[in-house]
Amino acid sequence: MLLSATSPAFAADGVPTPPTAGVNWDKGTPEFVSADGQFSFRLKGRMMLDAATTSGSSYPLRNRSGDELRTLRLGFDGMVGDHLYYTFETDFAGDKPAVKGAYIAWRTPHSELTVGNRLSERGVEGSSSSDGTPFMERNAVASATAPLKGFYGLGVIGKVYGRDWHIAAQVAGDDPGNRGVARDTVTYMVRGHWNPIKTRQAAVHLGAWGFYENYPSDLASLSRTTTWAGHVNDRLQVPLGALRDPVDGIGYGLELGGVAGPRWSFLEVGRREIETRTEHVEVEALSVSAGWMITGETPSYSPRGGTLTKVAPKSPLSKGGLGALEIAVRYQLLDNTDAATGGKGQEASVGLNWRLEEWMRLMVNLSHWEVDHKVGRYAGNDTGESLAGRVLVSF
Template sequence: MRNTPRLYVAIAAVLLAGPTYAADTVSNAELLKLIKAQAAEISDLKKRLAAVEHERPPTAATPSVASDTPATPGPNHDAQVEAAIADTRESELAVALARGTGGGGSSSNSVRWGRGGEAGPTFRSDDGYFSFKPNGRLLIDFTRTRGSSYDTRNISGAQITSARLGGEGTIGALGYHVEADFADNEVALRQTYLTYATKLFGHTAKFYLGNFLKDLGTEGSSESARVPFMLRNAATAVGQPVVSYFGMGAQMRVYGDNWHYSLSVNGNAPNSSTSGKNTDSTTYLTRAHWNPIKTSDGFLHVGSWYYYEKISDGVTSINNTPAIALDYNDNLAVSASSIANPTQDHGKGFELGGVFRNFWMMNEYGKRTIDSSTAESVSRHGSSFAAGWMITGEAPGFSSRSGSWKAVKVNHPVTSGGWGAFELAGRVDHYDYADAPRGGKGKSYTLGLNWYLNDWSRLMLNYIHWDTDNKVGSFQGPDTGNSIGMRAQVVF
């Protein structure tokens, strides 16, 4: 029988390879259980082999013309041999799974932890076609402000800045992401969208449909849990449109070796106050970045963005006053008179920075111009200069592929007996509303120390010296003070 040697080889492989491989990754009790299971399977294989040998036709005793040609097994004979070989392969697969590997000699696990710097499991089918990952985050802040000439600005407090729960996955080239955010005593959908990954003109491309984070500058396109400071910078905060960082719509992102380009059309976010009552505000946004220099030591980042927004009739006035120090203290802001009856606005921004080994630097500028049916156009400006140093030698968490902030890969995690990673960063932000009626100005200086315990958890300490000069509101005139913020976060 021609297939019999293959069967013997398969049995020998199970006998010799199984216990050796499994012993590296399983306990003695588990190994004993595995060996017993293999012994039972091999015993069954021997019985099948005996039955196959019994059914094989006897060899002719006298020479003949047909004796030079091996006997052709019958249909039942072939079926039993193939079944025995299939069972042997199943046994080999069981041994491979006991070792923590997939079938076919692959070294990938069907469940993997810590992908993308997030402390959550990723479940994946053996062929990689299906995947699912539960995810979320928890950000807890404590803040304290002193030195203001207004007592109501000198406040302290703690808050859960963000608590998100959700999940994401893929079905071949299709993907999905659902995430709800519990913050400020409200529940809001954040990253909730469908995706399709493909090639476009030979480049990697991804299409989004749903509610997603806009591609607005380096920090506006980054998750708040990934930026180096507890607050996004002035360029993004001042330049953002009415629909803010999230919005329902469609987006395309294309990636090259040293560049990326995005184009999106967005309406209101699901939790917008005007949704369901008026036509959405509609924003057309595009952004691109390029790395003219990119080596093993780092890269130079150049980027820009632009948007046009048709404002909903439900928006009767605009009076955004972004925080200049920390999220908790709503009294620390630059103010201006509200703009009544806005019809449209447009914004633009520029980015220049880069990474060199364990250092990074980023300059950003944002401008927003608002048009009204009853008043003249008003422009607002925001600029930021920031730099950082990974003291322990890790690469900064800024991505050359997307031009946004990602997780830091920690060389010596605390959870593995190391000291984690330390980052020292500084930033100067300017807020200029002087073009608006009774518009104010503000400036903040932030010094931050980040301790990355591992790839998915971080402790942050921010010290901010700020000053404002408001012409309207409860805190008029020059004022200055100091704020301290501390944050503990886990992303899973």
């Protein structure tokens, strides 16, 4: 069935689903529910273990292999009554723990109000959890046009849902888990999507988003370096360079795509404009992707919020099946050259996803990339190939 919900408190039709008293193992970990069904508590977690190798670069230092524990999250979530949802997650993969999702939300079938630190809505992949996106890294539109605060933000989000549309608005400060970002930024964001066609087997997606960000007066400079062809190789990046004395910025983008049976495709474009006391800088990004669920599952698209979610295999390994197999292709372009020392990159990728269970996925990405730096150790044009793999466990 095409319809699915991003909220654990709702069934596919958006109607609240009351918990069943006792212990429920449907989500991979025990969910404890009180005898009256008015309180639930569940442990949750996510692990991403990555490995990658790069070859073909004109710079020997870029031709390297490595691995990393990209994400190691532990937390909990649950419900109080029929409408109040709570969650808390901490990521232990970095040098020190970082708070990620930490909020409470009041949810009804047609609205939602959230207070706390939550993933912001910006584009299809930028609004989706990393356990639902088809490639190991979110696309360049999500990564390069994000506001200074990052993907998350501490603040208030309001959402309204219709039969085939939704609108989300957010006012957010800094993400407590985004280390190294200047404090006291404020971002105002809005995103909406519409499904002009929506059936049990197909949907067309149209979406748009925008934000305004106000930087603190004592922010001396800002910069962003976007990883390219995977996250493991920190010598393969598309730089923006340091922008001195930033004042404020805006970002906006469009989304077009949809699903039909086991196939899906999306086009995303985005732009971020940064105003400094002496210049105006624009960052432009584009991503085109498509995929096919080889084993016939419905693609991981939720029309309720226009996001990507987990795929449940028709025949998981635990029941003697093959699991869910998906092949995906993507082309993306990032242009930071409007900045004095900004770079440019393009990448064509093929990805293979094997979802053994709903909570476990193996991923392989093969990319042919090209980057162009104006300055620095890797100045000039360079091309090569990168092969990356991931073990993802999310429950």
